[in-house]
Amino acid sequence: MRSFSFTKMHGLGNSYIYVNMFTEYIAEEELSHIAKRVSNVHTGVGSDGLILICPSDVAPVKMRIFNSDGSEGKNCGNGLRCVAKYVYEHGIVQEERFTIETLSGLVEARVFVEDGKVNSVEVNMGKPRLSRAEIPMIGKENDVVVSEPIEFEGYTYYMTGVSMGNPHAVFYVDHIEKAPVTTLGPIVEKDGRFPEGINVEFVEVVNDRELHFRVWERGSGVTQACGTGACAAVVASVLNGKTKRNEETVVHLAGGDLYITWEENGDVLMRGAAETICTGVYYY
Numbered sequence: 001m002r003s004f005s006f007t008k009m010h011g012l013g014n015s016y017i018y019v020n021m022f023t024e025y026i027a028e029e030e031l032s033h034i035a036k037r038v039s040n041v042h043t044g045v046g047s048d049g050l051i052l053i054c055p056s057d058v059a060p061v062k063m064r065i066f067n068s069d070g071s072e073g074k075n076c077g078n079g080l081r082c083v084a085k086y087v088y089e090h091g092i093v094q095e096e097r098f099t100i101e102t103l104s105g106l107v108e109a110r111v112f113v114e115d116g117k118v119n120s121v122e123v124n125m126g127k128p129r130l131s132r133a134e135i136p137m138i139g140k141e142n143d144v145v146v147s148e149p150i151e152f153e154g155y156t157y158y159m160t161g162v163s164m165g166n167p168h169a170v171f172y173v174d175h176i177e178k179a180p181v182t183t184l185g186p187i188v189e190k191d192g193r194f195p196e197g198i199n200v201e202f203v204e205v206v207n208d209r210e211l212h213f214r215v216w217e218r219g220s221g222v223t224q225a226c227g228t229g230a231c232a233a234v235v236a237s238v239l240n241g242k243t244k245r246n247e248e249t250v251v252h253l254a255g256g257d258l259y260i261t262w263e264e265n266g267d268v269l270m271r272g273a274a275e276t277i278c279t280g281v282y283y284y
């Protein structure tokens, strides 16, 4: 019987099973299958997926993220905050500011520490990618997608497309509690116009500094929070003239709040909580 040690952590209720690959070993060909199994709330530990904390040649640590359907994502905002907390508290890094490698490039993390424990983390998520080619979405590759009319199942919606290293389709609603998260979400996620699939966000604008947010995640479905999605929502809201560049916006997600600024220099800063739930051994 094989096994590995894990730590379950969450960012605003978006929980993952974290495995320290500096000390544990899982064969590459097993990762997708294990992500599915370990995420199952009945026969596994229960989470939105699996995150590997790995050695890197270009940073102190590399993050890999697998959704609960076994697909590998290229970025994860809530995951990055938890990885930053883990590596600081476990002495893998000693500084309070450090870089983390992801499949979509390097990000910069800053941990806020009290009595040796990280209670919140700020991550510079880098610059959003806005062209159809970068989202990716079919169509003229250099076009941006801002409040673009798009038809699903006979109805027209207005989509803003943003990549934070992973793809996001942002839609605005008048009342967040009525957002079609579980009906429209899965349809958009798998639509053929998105060659890599897409995360689907619904946003209600409270004012020019405050958003309500719900998400249907590519590969995981409804989650309590999506860090990259919240960043995409803030970028989309600036592009649509609903919030302001260079001013901090609070995003109210089901699991809590994120504080996000799309800075004048193009970088997107995200700040929020990261928490450890438990540790254990997983047998497979």
Ligand SMILES: N[C@H](CCC[C@H](N)C(=O)O)C(=O)O
Pocket (backbone or CB within 6 Å): 014, 065, 067, 072, 073, 074, 075, 076, 077, 078, 079, 166, 167, 199, 217, 218, 219, 220, 223, 225, 226, 227, 228, 229
């Ligand atoms: N489902 C996402 C990965 C997880 C992102 C999310 N949990 C976050 O906090 O950014 C994707 O396939 O692109």
